[in-house]
Amino acid sequence: MSDAIHYQVVIAGGGLVGSSAALALTRRGVRVGLFERHYCGAQASGVNYGGVRCQGRPAEQLPLAMRARRIWDRLPDLIGIDGELVASGHLRLARRESDLAVLETWAAMAREHGLATELLGGTAFRKRYPWLGDAAIGGSLCMSDGHANPRLVSPAFARAAQRAGAVVREQTALTHITHDGTRFQIRAGDEHITADWLINCAGAWANTVAGFFGESVPMKPIYPNMWVTEPLPHFIMHNLGVVGGGVYARQVERGNCVIGGGRGRGDGEYAQPSTQTTRAVMRDACALLPALRDALLIRTWSGVEGETPDSNPVIGASQKVPRVLHAFGFSGGGFLLAPGVGEVLADLVIDGETSTPLDAFAIGRFDRSAIPAVL
Numbered sequence: 519m520s521d522a523i524h525y526q527v528v529i530a531g532g533g534l535v536g537s538s539a540a541l542a543l544t545r546r547g548v549r550v551g552l553f554e555r556h557y558c559g560a561q562a563s564g565v566n567y568g569g570v571r572c573q574g575r576p577a578e579q580l581p582l583a584m585r586a587r588r589i590w591d592r593l594p595d596l597i598g599i600d601g602e603l604v605a606s607g608h609l610r611l612a613r614r615e616s617d618l619a620v621l622e623t624w625a626a627m628a629r630e631h632g633l634a635t636e637l638l639g640g641t642a643f644r645k646r647y648p649w650l651g652d653a654a655i656g657g658s659l660c661m662s663d664g665h666a667n668p669r670l671v672s673p674a675f676a677r678a679a680q681r682a683g684a685v686v687r688e689q690t691a692l693t694h695i696t697h698d699g700t701r702f703q704i705r706a707g708d709e710h711i712t713a714d715w716l717i718n719c720a721g722a723w724a725n726t727v728a729g730f731f732g733e734s735v736p737m738k739p740i741y742p743n744m745w746v747t748e749p750l751p752h753f754i755m756h757n758l759g760v761v762g763g764g765v766y767a768r769q770v771e772r773g774n775c776v777i778g779g780g781r782g783r784g785d786g787e788y789a790q791p792s793t794q795t796t797r798a799v800m801r802d803a804c805a806l807l808p809a810l811r812d813a814l815l816i817r818t819w820s821g822v823e824g825e826t827p828d829s830n831p832v833i834g835a836s837q838k839v840p841r842v843l844h845a846f847g848f849s850g851g852g853f854l855l856a857p858g859v860g861e862v863l864a865d866l867v868i869d870g871e872t873s874t875p876l877d878a879f880a881i882g883r884f885d886r887s888a889i890p891a892v893l
């Protein structure tokens with residue numbers, strides 16, 4: 519037992535959340551072991567839609583989202599690539615009058631957080647966006663938002679953490695964790711390791727890790743449905759969403775349109791896209807973007823993400839065991855947030871506190887009676 523490799527911090531899960539935490543901690547001088555049961559960035563963090571978007575988030579997420587958004591501008595310095603980040607702006611579309619009221623209310627709230635949006639409607643909107651169909655009657659533009667390539671960004675965070683000095687172990691699952699009163703005793707693949715701190719960034723599988731501390735939460739897997747078209751002439755200027763959700767679209771430099779909406783299916787471990795969902799959502803997408811009508815869809819996919827009952831993540835300290843931190847349950851919105859979450863987790867380990875409000879994300883907020891005994 520005494521030969522076990524010791525880390526100040528062990529992180530379960532090499533998605534974007536775990537990898538950015540590993541990078542933030544390592545840059546501040548902490549000895550980190552990042553353990554990923556498959557490959558870093560191969561799950562939700564590497565297959566998502568790529569929306570880097572503050573617009574549309576609930577008020578409680580905005581301080582964290584805006585902190586995260588500032589980090590995205592520093593990607594070349596931090597991870598050595600820009601991740602194809604494009605500050606295209608995010609246009610949230612209204613399809614009915616009541617949607618315009620939703621956009622106005624959200625804009626007033628965001629203004630209080632220092633986030634500017636421009637509300638558009640009527641003839642000015644139509645003139646500015648001739649490529650939008652009649653289904654869109656107005657929108658709200660948040661110019662600081664954009665999109666990036668998840669397939670590049672997520673593994674690059676893990677590689678940057680490794681270059682900075684973190685030990686990154688892929689194909690190594692954490693299968694058992696206890697605390698002996700002094701330190702964490704951990705089974706990592708075939709090895710026994712120890713740690714002063716344990717951070718649970720295990721994504722949709724985080725209840726397995728939380729379960730070691732009797733702290734599972736009501737979280738279910740979801741499988742967002744995604745597809746991409748052949749390259750088309752450039753016409754989608756912004757990252758697009760709609761009030762109420764259901765369809766979103768962006769166009770990359772090569773011309774391919776990446777579109778998402780609805781759910782695929784899965785078994786908690788693997789995800790598959792749904793042809794039926796793609797067909798149904800594509801009808802809505804074509805009503806908003808008529809130029810998509812004849813586009814060839816070249817690929818569809820999905821991924822596994824953990825969704826909580828209030829769609830907010832769990833971020834912060836365990837209520838059961840000191841020096842356990844959780845960061846999971848991002849409910850479809852963790853790509854933008856992850857770099858900010860990494861810094862917040864480093865604050866909590868090193869400073870014992872963070873300036874970013876986390877109360878809404880406390881693990882103790884759930885109704886314990888709603889949690890099944892066996893998860």
Ligand SMILES: Cc1cc2nc3c(=O)[nH]c(=O)nc-3n(C[C@H](O)[C@H](O)[C@H](O)COP(=O)(O)OP(=O)(O)OC[C@H]3O[C@@H](n4cnc5c(N)ncnc54)[C@H](O)[C@@H]3O)c2cc1C
Nearest residue numbers: 531533535555563566567569692721821848851852853854
């Ligand atoms: C299809 C899709 C589209 C999305 N679109 C967007 C978007 O446009 N914008 C946005 O902001 N968010 C989006 N999201 C959500 C976003 O991708 C996630 O919130 C975010 O990537 C979560 O990061 P993570 O690191 O928590 O999880 P993951 O990337 O899933 O990483 C968790 C990792 O933990 C590993 N792991 C699990 N258990 C163990 C263990 N015991 N030991 C070691 N490793 C373990 C897993 O193998 C996995 O690699 C989307 C998600 C999906 C699936």
